[in-house]
Every structure is written in C-alpha cells, then in structure tokens.
Amino acid sequence: MxxxxxxxxxxxxxxxxxxxxxxxxxxxxxxxxxxxxxxxxxxxxxxxxxxxxxxxxxxxxxxxxxxxxxxxxxxxxxxxxxxxxxxxxxxxxxxxxxxxxxxxxxxxxxxxxxxxxxxxxxxxxxxxxxxxxxxxxxxxxxxxxxxxxxxxxxxxxxxxxxxxxxxxxxxxxxxxxxxxxxxxxxxxxxxxxxxxxxxxxxxxxxxxxxxxxxxxxxxxxxxxxxxxxxxxxxxxxxxxxxxxxxxxxxxxxxxxxxxxxxxxxxxxxxDGEGASKLLTAKVSHAQTKKDAKIVAKSIVESTLLKCAMFGNDANWGRILCAIGYADANYDIHKVEVDLASKAGSIKVCVDGHGIAFDEDKALQILKEDEIEILVNLHDGDYEATAWGCDMTYEYVKINGEYRS
CATH class of the missing domain: 3.60.70.12 (L-amino peptidase D-ALA esterase/amidase)
Known part of the structure; x- marks a missing residue:
C-alpha cells in the first residue's frame, strides 16, 4: 500500500x-x-x-x-x-x-x-x-x-x-x-x-x-x-x-x-559521517542468537575493516580478525565468508582459511555503495544482522571541525 x-x-x-x-x-x-x-x-x-x-x-x-x-x-x-x-x-x-x-x-x-x-x-x-x-x-x-x-x-x-x-x-x-x-x-x-x-x-x-x-x-x-x-x-x-x-x-x-x-x-x-558505503554483516548458523549478534557487531565495528571497505580492498583477514576478538562461541575453523553487492558475490574464506578468488571481481563487488559481509559459522541455527559504514577521510574532517 x-x-x-x-x-x-x-x-x-x-x-x-x-x-x-x-x-x-x-x-x-x-x-x-x-x-x-x-x-x-x-x-x-x-x-x-x-x-x-x-x-x-x-x-x-x-x-x-x-x-x-x-x-x-x-x-x-x-x-x-x-x-x-x-x-x-x-x-x-x-x-x-x-x-x-x-x-x-x-x-x-x-x-x-x-x-x-x-x-x-x-x-x-x-x-x-x-x-x-x-x-x-x-x-x-x-x-x-x-x-x-x-x-x-x-x-x-x-x-x-x-x-x-x-x-x-x-x-x-x-x-x-x-x-x-x-x-x-x-x-x-x-x-x-x-x-x-x-x-x-x-x-x-x-x-x-x-x-x-x-x-x-x-x-x-x-x-x-x-x-x-x-x-x-x-x-x-x-x-x-x-x-x-x-x-x-x-x-x-x-x-x-x-x-x-x-x-x-x-x-x-x-549516512554515517563521511561514509560512502553501507556495510551489512549477516551472520548465520550460530550456536545462539547472542553469539550471532556479537559476531555481526564486531565485524561492523572494526576500524580496519571499515577502512578496507573504503579502499575496495577484499581484505578478508580483517573480517576473521574481528570475529576472532568477538566474545562469542564459535569454531574459527568452520567459518566461511562471502562478500556481496548488486555486482555479484564472491567467496573469500572457507573453514577459517583463505582461498583463491578473482581479485578483479572482488574489486567490482566492493565498488558498490552497499556491501554485504556474509559469515556462516556452521555451528547452529541462529542468525543476526548488523549495519555500519566505511571510514573515510571525510569522517576525520567532520569531527575535527564539529564545534565550528
């Protein structure tokens, strides 16, 4: 309607x-x-x-x-x-x-x-x-x-x-x-x-x-x-x-x-300050809803990952790093990661390890203004979604001049 x-x-x-x-x-x-x-x-x-x-x-x-x-x-x-x-x-x-x-x-x-x-x-x-x-x-x-x-x-x-x-x-x-x-x-x-x-x-x-x-x-x-x-x-x-x-x-x-x-x-x-991209972290097959939410939030909160997304860099290691310090239950050796946008999707990690992937295809996927980070924990039946944005030069400029 x-x-x-x-x-x-x-x-x-x-x-x-x-x-x-x-x-x-x-x-x-x-x-x-x-x-x-x-x-x-x-x-x-x-x-x-x-x-x-x-x-x-x-x-x-x-x-x-x-x-x-x-x-x-x-x-x-x-x-x-x-x-x-x-x-x-x-x-x-x-x-x-x-x-x-x-x-x-x-x-x-x-x-x-x-x-x-x-x-x-x-x-x-x-x-x-x-x-x-x-x-x-x-x-x-x-x-x-x-x-x-x-x-x-x-x-x-x-x-x-x-x-x-x-x-x-x-x-x-x-x-x-x-x-x-x-x-x-x-x-x-x-x-x-x-x-x-x-x-x-x-x-x-x-x-x-x-x-x-x-x-x-x-x-x-x-x-x-x-x-x-x-x-x-x-x-x-x-x-x-x-x-x-x-x-x-x-x-x-x-x-x-x-x-x-x-x-x-x-x-x-x-519309995050200075942002150029919406980041959506979708975590599936977690042991509990709480675990899924903690992992999803940890991913979108990672400053290094936010910078990588600004630079169109398929640096999946930063995703694994953000999962690794999340206070949740999971087996890192089961984790699978895909990157997706309207330009397509690409698998970058299986069983907690990197795999060969087409860097040019990944670049085209990450050039879009809405990126999905799909994480399958292969450990349960729960899922959660978190939202964030990339970190740009403009973010520092806005907050450096906020009062003025």
Missing amino acids: EMKKQGVCAAQGFVANGLHCGIRPNQTKNDLAIVYSKVPASAAAIYTTNAVKGAPIYVTKEHIADGKAQAILVNSGNANTCNADGIEVAEKMSAAVAKELGLQPADIMIASTGVIGQPMPLDNILEAMPALCSDLSDEKENEAAKAILTTDTITKEYATTFEIDGVTCTLGGMAKGSGMIAPNMATMLSFVTSDVAISSECLQSALKEVADDTYNMISIDGDTSTNDTFGILCNGLAGNVEITQKDKNYETFKAALYTVCEHISKMLAK
Missing part, C-alpha cells in the same frame, strides 16, 4: 512542524521540531547507556512515568548536556509547549541533540514556540524530520501499514544520527508514532525488543552519545481492541515496528 505520508504523520491524529529558531547559526536549517497527537497517547522510550546523560532524558523519564504523553519537542544544535541549568531549561521548554497546546508539562516528551556543554539559548526557543505550535500540520512531517538533524546529510523517515483484527493501523517514524553511533543505541534520536491502541506496558516491551535487533545493531564509529532517545506515541485512533498482552496482535504490531526501525537503521548506517 502506497503511503501518502512517510514519517511521523503517517498515522491518524498526528501533526508536526519544524522551523529555525536560532539555536544553530545557519538560518537555512531547521533546529526546533514538534510532533503532536490530537488525543492523549500511550508513551514509551528507551535511552542512551552513557553514564553522562542529557537533561532532556531525565525530564522525559519523569514525564512519561505514567505511560502517557501527547507531544514530542526536539531541538538540534545544542545537546543541553553537562549544563548546570539543564533540567530547568528542559522543564521550561516543556511548559512553553504545554501552554501553547493546552496541555500539562508532563504531557511532553523532550529531546535535544548537538554540541555538549554549551548554554542553551532558551529565549530563542521560547520566542519561537507560538509559531511552532500554531502551524501544526500533517504536511509538516518532513520539516520536523529536518529539524532534528545535525551532521546528517538526509532525513530518515519511513512508514508502514498493518492489520489488527481486520482494522488497518499505521506506524511511521523519523530519526537522526550520523556519528557517535555505537553499541546500545548510541548517537541517535528516533521517534515513532502509530494510531494503534496498545498499553504502555506492551509498548515499552516491544520498543526494547525491536531496538535490540535494529538500532542496537548499528555502529558508525564506536562512540556512545549522551542524548540518545527512542520514543513512541500510540494514540489508538485506528480503533482496534487495545493490545494488553503478548498475543498475536502484539507480534503483528512488533513486526510493523521492526519493519520501520530496520529501514531507518539502514538509513542511519549509510
């Missing part, structure tokens, strides 16, 4: 907006976004594992402790992290949104992304709040998606439909993330909305389960951010019987959420 909307306004009852309020010096870039549900919604979120957390995370945790929210406010350009008045600023931002929309501050989820340790220009944000909230529309979802970007080069949006007991439901999301993306949902913000009726308890569970297999399987550069938030609002306007237990309807909802998050995960990995 073709979706008229591709992001956070795809589902019934959601509107959004984004604009430039003056946090970022470039006046052509949006830096303040809002997503609003016309009715109260079940809410859930998961956050960064970094011990240093942005003030908005503490505020959002408190606001959605009751499992309910109605709006999400996000800014880019300033992380509101390591600021003495960070909590106060986040609360004032929430209160300003609540006043404009006739809500309570506790109805607001809030998130920030950008430079750490810089004072937040609160006056600019408060002055922009009337304009932000008075021009809400389901046509403005892309303006909101643009407003949460930092070093990203593209917006990340995706939506899908699914059926619960014959009722059509919709789920859509947006995300940002280009650098500081590492294990356990590091540097990213993602917000998903749906018109499905589901309890906040089931929502929290589905969110964690899906994130573990999607957002938590991305690595750009090994750095874990301070502000990562994955939040979701479900307002029930589709009219299905509320999902309150882990039954077949729960699994249907979770599958839709996985579809959206998997698509966005690939967008995040491919």
Whole structure:
C-alpha cells in the first residue's frame, strides 16, 4: 500500500512542524521540531547507556512515568548536556509547549541533540514556540524530520501499514544520527508514532525488543552519545481492541515496528559521517542468537575493516580478525565468508582459511555503495544482522571541525 505520508504523520491524529529558531547559526536549517497527537497517547522510550546523560532524558523519564504523553519537542544544535541549568531549561521548554497546546508539562516528551556543554539559548526557543505550535500540520512531517538533524546529510523517515483484527493501523517514524553511533543505541534520536491502541506496558516491551535487533545493531564509529532517545506515541485512533498482552496482535504490531526501525537503521548506517558505503554483516548458523549478534557487531565495528571497505580492498583477514576478538562461541575453523553487492558475490574464506578468488571481481563487488559481509559459522541455527559504514577521510574532517 502506497503511503501518502512517510514519517511521523503517517498515522491518524498526528501533526508536526519544524522551523529555525536560532539555536544553530545557519538560518537555512531547521533546529526546533514538534510532533503532536490530537488525543492523549500511550508513551514509551528507551535511552542512551552513557553514564553522562542529557537533561532532556531525565525530564522525559519523569514525564512519561505514567505511560502517557501527547507531544514530542526536539531541538538540534545544542545537546543541553553537562549544563548546570539543564533540567530547568528542559522543564521550561516543556511548559512553553504545554501552554501553547493546552496541555500539562508532563504531557511532553523532550529531546535535544548537538554540541555538549554549551548554554542553551532558551529565549530563542521560547520566542519561537507560538509559531511552532500554531502551524501544526500533517504536511509538516518532513520539516520536523529536518529539524532534528545535525551532521546528517538526509532525513530518515519511513512508514508502514498493518492489520489488527481486520482494522488497518499505521506506524511511521523519523530519526537522526550520523556519528557517535555505537553499541546500545548510541548517537541517535528516533521517534515513532502509530494510531494503534496498545498499553504502555506492551509498548515499552516491544520498543526494547525491536531496538535490540535494529538500532542496537548499528555502529558508525564506536562512540556512545549522551542524548540518545527512542520514543513512541500510540494514540489508538485506528480503533482496534487495545493490545494488553503478548498475543498475536502484539507480534503483528512488533513486526510493523521492526519493519520501520530496520529501514531507518539502514538509513542511519549509510549516512554515517563521511561514509560512502553501507556495510551489512549477516551472520548465520550460530550456536545462539547472542553469539550471532556479537559476531555481526564486531565485524561492523572494526576500524580496519571499515577502512578496507573504503579502499575496495577484499581484505578478508580483517573480517576473521574481528570475529576472532568477538566474545562469542564459535569454531574459527568452520567459518566461511562471502562478500556481496548488486555486482555479484564472491567467496573469500572457507573453514577459517583463505582461498583463491578473482581479485578483479572482488574489486567490482566492493565498488558498490552497499556491501554485504556474509559469515556462516556452521555451528547452529541462529542468525543476526548488523549495519555500519566505511571510514573515510571525510569522517576525520567532520569531527575535527564539529564545534565550528
């Protein structure tokens, strides 16, 4: 089914907006976004594992402790992290949104992304709040998606439909993330909305389960951010019987959420800072799911392999090296590796040893912008996928000049 909307306004009852309020010096870039549900919604979120957390995370945790929210406010350009008045600023931002929309501050989820340790220009944000909230529309979802970007080069949006007991439901999301993306949902913000009726308890569970297999399987550069938030609002306007237990309807909802998050995960990995290629590591026939995930993540996290992929070098030894230091169960003497892209596929390793292969064919395969690293452990029935990107000269340039 073709979706008229591709992001956070795809589902019934959601509107959004984004604009430039003056946090970022470039006046052509949006830096303040809002997503609003016309009715109260079940809410859930998961956050960064970094011990240093942005003030908005503490505020959002408190606001959605009751499992309910109605709006999400996000800014880019300033992380509101390591600021003495960070909590106060986040609360004032929430209160300003609540006043404009006739809500309570506790109805607001809030998130920030950008430079750490810089004072937040609160006056600019408060002055922009009337304009932000008075021009809400389901046509403005892309303006909101643009407003949460930092070093990203593209917006990340995706939506899908699914059926619960014959009722059509919709789920859509947006995300940002280009650098500081590492294990356990590091540097990213993602917000998903749906018109499905589901309890906040089931929502929290589905969110964690899906994130573990999607957002938590991305690595750009090994750095874990301070502000990562994955939040979701479900307002029930589709009219299905509320999902309150882990039954077949729960699994249907979770599958839709996985579809959206998997698509966005690939967008995040491919748009890594300075990246020129999306790397997908698919590990099959592992002893356990955990083993498969650990090995897949180890491969996409390898700096040496990322450099080799940038150089179109079929250096399979770096893949074996990354598997070798992965804290997982496997027999390295059973490992088989293929490299693949739309240009074809080629086997480069069997039984943990190199084999003769056509270097010219391998070069053509690796020149594509989406590369698959296929690893068969020949040791069980479990599989996992991780996503990453190559490492380029541009990555150093971007991060060497981040504050400027």
